[in-house]
Amino acid sequence: MKVLVVGAGSVGQVFGRHYQAGGAEVTFFVREKYKAEVERGFDMYPLNRRRARRGEAVRFEGFDVVTRADEVAARGFDQVMITVASPALRGPWLAELVAAAGDATIVALQPGLDDRGLYLAAGAVEERLVQGLISLISYHAPLPGETRFARPGMAYWFPPMGPSPFSGPAARRDAVVAALRRGGLPAKKHPDVPRTAGFPTAVMMPYLVALELGGWTVEGAVRAGKLALGGRGAREAIDIVRARLGKPPFGTGLLARARVLRAGVFLARPFIPLPLEVYLQEHFTKVGDQTREFLDGYIAKGKAAGLPTAALEQLAAELATARAA
Ligand SMILES: NC(=O)c1ccc[n+]([C@@H]2O[C@H](COP(=O)([O-])OP(=O)(O)OC[C@H]3O[C@@H](n4cnc5c(N)ncnc54)[C@H](OP(=O)(O)O)[C@@H]3O)[C@@H](O)[C@H]2O)c1
Missing domain, CATH: 1.10.1040 (N-(1-d-carboxylethyl)-l-norvaline Dehydrogenase; domain 2)
Known part of the structure; x- marks a missing residue:
């Protein structure tokens, strides 16, 4: 399975890492200014594990990085997960990306009342649109005052009993949930996330x-x-x-x-x-x-x-x- 993760910030890194852990081939779509940094890979602290809570990092690397819609179209993806904040959805890039994504499932994570409309206006179609809700916490560690981490990295935590829900066309929704769960990210099917x-x-x-x-x-x-x-x-x-x-x-x-x-x-x-x-x-x-x-x-x-x-x-x-x- 080929997955494109749009945005390699706090949320994007976590989903990317767990897609990869589940066997997916992961590519990040980032702004040009972040390309070199993202290509170096990430140190991450999965805080559900005791060792990470004590400050031991795990490496996340072995993914690809692209910055342009034509690269997306050329590679072809099964799933395109968009992890940017809601205001970033406004802009011509989204329509370009949706067009380049072709037949891929678009996985939208933004909860705003108008956000789904922005996807549809950008050319996404209901039959390929899966909606999710982020129920994890992730942040650039250390936070001010935190001393436990050996070096900077992305710390994240899955609250117990709070899997991220996904809804949408059944087969596509199930493929997203299965891919994430295979990689250890708590996810569940839901009838109507929006x-x-x-x-x-x-x-x-x-x-x-x-x-x-x-x-x-x-x-x-x-x-x-x-x-x-x-x-x-x-x-x-x-x-x-x-x-x-x-x-x-x-x-x-x-x-x-x-x-x-x-x-x-x-x-x-x-x-x-x-x-x-x-x-x-x-x-x-x-x-x-x-x-x-x-x-x-x-x-x-x-x-x-x-x-x-x-x-x-x-x-x-x-x-x-x-x-x-
Ligand atoms: N982190 C959490 O714990 C958490 C939990 C629940 C929900 N959320 C929600 O998830 C969303 C993302 O949060 P985050 O913490 O991951 O933010 P973040 O660390 O700022 O990551 C978002 C990334 O997307 C990039 N981006 C924006 N527009 C882009 C574009 N057109 N193409 C490629 N990359 C683009 C941003 O780049 P720039 O920096 O250049 O803008 C940034 O690197 C927010 O809506 C947030 O509220 C986050």
């Missing part, structure tokens, strides 16, 4: 803004009154997504209660093998444009549907002020 993915994202984005406003700690956000604001924003976002996608999965509303979320983080923390808030700060600073884009999207959709957006607007305004400072 519908389900919208809700966790709707809950998460307002809380992330609250966290950023609170100096990237849960307690800071509580003290500044931002976690409660995040909860109100999450409830507004859920209603906005509900208007588009229908009933949310069981338990969604509960997470939009700031006290429940705070308790959940408190209880989960001892089981998470990385400094959670530092990771959130690093990751969501890196993809800060994406958070802003999601927030603005909820506000625009809420206003268009006549739904309340006051908390989301307050979060957006305070975020703009904080980022400008």
Whole structure:
């Protein structure tokens, strides 16, 4: 099986490594500026393993690297997995890549309400489009304050009982799930990822803004009154997504209660093998444009549907002020 992984950042490296471990021939599609660096290969720390938690790296190499759509067309792939952040989907490159991918399965991982539409507008067809949701955590290690790693690398963790779900045309969806599972990446079939993915994202984005406003700690956000604001924003976002996608999965509303979320983080923390808030700060600073884009999207959709957006607007305004400072 030949797999093209688009983007060799935190997520792309993890999927690439596990596709390869499952026997796939992996090629990365990267911007020209990253080619030489990616070709040197990666040190990785799979934190589900004790040795990696103690700082022992594993090497990931033996893949190919391309930078142009014509190289993609010439090689031919079975699966093309796109791991870039949502805002990066906008741009002429996506249509070029989809055209070059030919008959390959396009595996989309972006959870935004408009993201699927961007794929279709770029020429992807439903019969070849598989949608997944990323349920892993990966980051450039070490995070500030982490001392356990011998050298820089990509640390990542699969939360237990949380395989990444994939939906789409059955045969293509099953081939994606099977290829990843063969390589040890927890993945499962799902009836409708786009519908389900919208809700966790709707809950998460307002809380992330609250966290950023609170100096990237849960307690800071509580003290500044931002976690409660995040909860109100999450409830507004859920209603906005509900208007588009229908009933949310069981338990969604509960997470939009700031006290429940705070308790959940408190209880989960001892089981998470990385400094959670530092990771959130690093990751969501890196993809800060994406958070802003999601927030603005909820506000625009809420206003268009006549739904309340006051908390989301307050979060957006305070975020703009904080980022400008
Ligand atoms: N990391 C996690 O733990 C995690 C967990 C859940 C979900 N996610 C989501 O997954 C997405 C990717 O996250 P990430 O952490 O992997 O980000 P990342 O480390 O920034 O990786 C994305 C990579 O894609 C590259 N890219 C962007 N446009 C491209 C294009 N047209 N062609 C080729 N490469 C392109 C980026 O290059 P530039 O740097 O030049 O833009 C970057 O190297 C985000 O939406 C994120 O929120 C991540």
